Amino acid sequence: MKSSTLKHAFKSSVPVMFGYVPLGMAFGVLFQNLGFAWYLAAVMGIFVFAGAAQFMAVGLLAAHAGFLEVAVSTLVLNSRHMFFGISLLKRYRATGIKKLYMIFGLTDETYSLVTSTHPPAGEDDQNYYAALTAFNHSYWVVGCALGALLGASVEFDARGMDFALSALFMVLLIEQWKQIKNPIPFIIALACGLFSIWFFPEQMLLVAIGLSITVLFTAKSKIEMVK
Amino acid sequence: MTDTLYLFGVIVVMAVATFATRVFPFVALKGRGDHPTLDFLGRYMPPAVMTILVLYSLKSIELTNAPYGANELIALGITTAVHLWKGNSLLSIIAGTVFYMTALQQGLFL
Numbered sequence: 001m002k003s004s005t006l007k008h009a010f011k012s013s014v015p016v017m018f019g020y021v022p023l024g025m026a027f028g029v030l031f032q033n034l035g036f037a038w039y040l041a042a043v044m045g046i047f048v049f050a051g052a053a054q055f056m057a058v059g060l061l062a063a064h065a066g067f068l069e070v071a072v073s074t075l076v077l078n079s080r081h082m083f084f085g086i087s088l089l090k091r092y093r094a095t096g097i098k099k100l101y102m103i104f105g106l107t108d109e110t111y112s113l114v115t116s117t118h119p120p121a122g123e124d125d126q127n128y129y130a131a132l133t134a135f136n137h138s139y140w141v142v143g144c145a146l147g148a149l150l151g152a153s154v155e156f157d158a159r160g161m162d163f164a165l166s167a168l169f170m171v172l173l174i175e176q177w178k179q180i181k182n183p184i185p186f187i188i189a190l191a192c193g194l195f196s197i198w199f200f201p202e203q204m205l206l207v208a209i210g211l212s213i214t215v216l217f218t219a220k221s222k223i224e225m226v227k
Numbered sequence: 228m229t230d231t232l233y234l235f236g237v238i239v240v241m242a243v244a245t246f247a248t249r250v251f252p253f254v255a256l257k258g259r260g261d262h263p264t265l266d267f268l269g270r271y272m273p274p275a276v277m278t279i280l281v282l283y284s285l286k287s288i289e290l291t292n293a294p295y296g297a298n299e300l301i302a303l304g305i306t307t308a309v310h311l312w313k314g315n316s317l318l319s320i321i322a323g324t325v326f327y328m329t330a331l332q333q334g335l336f337l
Contacts, residue, residue, distance in 0.1 A: 011317070012316075014317055015316070015317065015320040018320070018324060035230070036230070036231070036234060037231075040231070040234060043238065044234075044238050044241075047238055047239075047241075047242040048238060048241045048242050048245055049245070050241070050245045053241060053245060054241075057237060057241060060237070061233075061234065061237060064233070067236055067237070067240050070237050070240045070241060070244075071240050071241075071243075071244050074240070074241045074244035074245055075244045075247070075248060078244065078245050078248040078249075079248055080248075081245075081248040081249045082248050082249075082251045082252055083252075083272070083276075084249070084252075084276075085249065085250070085251065085252030085253050085256075086252045086256065086265065086268050086269075086272070087265075087268045087269045087272035087273060087276075088252075088253075088269070089252065089253065089256055089259070089260035089265055089269070090260040090261070090265070090266070090269055091269065092253070100250075103246075103249050103250050103253055104246055104249065104250075106249045108280060111276070112276070112277060112280065115273035115276075115277075116273065116277065117316075157332055158328075159328065159331055159332055160298075160324070160327050160328035160330075160331040160332065161324065161328055163299075163302060163323065163324050163327040163328070164320055164324045165284060166281070166284035166285065166299070166302075166303065166323075167302065167303070167306040167319065167320040167323040167324055167327075168316075168320055169277060169280040169281045169284055170281055170303050170306050170307060170310075170319075170323070171306060171310050171316045171319050171320055172277050172316075173274075173277040173278060173280075173281050174307065174310050174311070175316075176273055176274040176277050177274070179274075180270070180271070180274050185271045185274045185275045185278075186274055186275070186278050188275060189274070189275035189276070189277075189278035189279050190278055190282070192275075192279070193278060193279045193282035193283070194282065197282065197286055201286070204282075204283055204286060205279065205280075205283055208279045208282070208283075209275070209276060209279060212272075212275040212276075212279065213268065213272065213275075216267075216268070216271055216272070216275065217264075220267060223271060224267075
């Protein structure tokens with residue numbers, strides 16, 4: 001992999017670092033309260049790499065939930081990820097371990113960067129996507145480990161730092177607008193999102209994304225008329 | 228079963244379940260990447276998902292209690308303005324986040 005590809009991927013992923021490190025640390029603090037060794041928080045971050053699901057796991061571990069319950073809860077919580085892959089079939093052309101790793105690390109934030117940022121001309125986009133995934137993964141693992149290691153003794157007041165992820169989504173939304181220049185998908189998603197927040201606050205992401213896809217299809221001919 | 232063994236079990240189950248949700252479309256739709264329907268989704272799903280993620284990240288703000296979401300909304304406004312002005316993602320994100328952290332920690336709008 002070219003070092004310039006790595007450099008560009010790192011630059012694109014820095015906002016995720018501001019989000020993942022404090023969020024991972026918040027998870028680590030909760031996790032070590034359960035009485036496990038600190039490095040096990042890192043192990044979980046390495047193999048699971050799913051923010052919301054790991055926060056949920058703290059509750060399940062405390063309650064000594066059965067494996068079936070753990071499996072079902074994780075599947076339900078992460079089911080929105082099924083939609084991500086649909087729009088990446090063409091973009092993810094890598095093969096073998098590299099592709100499996102890119103799919104393994106397909107978090108909301110990785111998906112956002114992969115679909116909204118590009119490597120400079122002449123660089124291998126598959127390497128760029130893989131590097132983005134690996135940088136994001138490493139921030140998350142470092143956050144989990146630091147939080148569990150330092151526990152509640154952290155001096156630095158990082159409250160609000162995870163707003164970086166909201167700001168990242170906003171910036172990538174603007175980038176999408178520059179690329180698409182067609183208001184319909186944005187309006188559809190806005191309506192579906194507000195509807196889901198109102199009626200399904202617990203499953204907002206899943207309902208909003210599923211609903212948007214359905215409405216996008218219904219409006220397919222209208223959307224494609226705008227060029 | 229010891230606690231650590233139980234934890235390892237949970238980690239394995241969660242890792243498999245999470246990977247399953249992420250790999251599912253790649254397996255179920257293998258070789259159909261060129262289908263026009265998937266092309267359509269590949270183009271228009273990202274803007275929709277990004278809109279939803281912005282809304283989602285604002286989901287927990289309380290519009291009925293002080294500061295009425297002012298921190299979040301102003302911080303997003305700053306991010307947007309800086310981004311439209313300079314077009315530098317990192318700068319836009321840092322500007323919004325620094326404002327947000329300051330407003331939250333100093334209670335600017337409380």
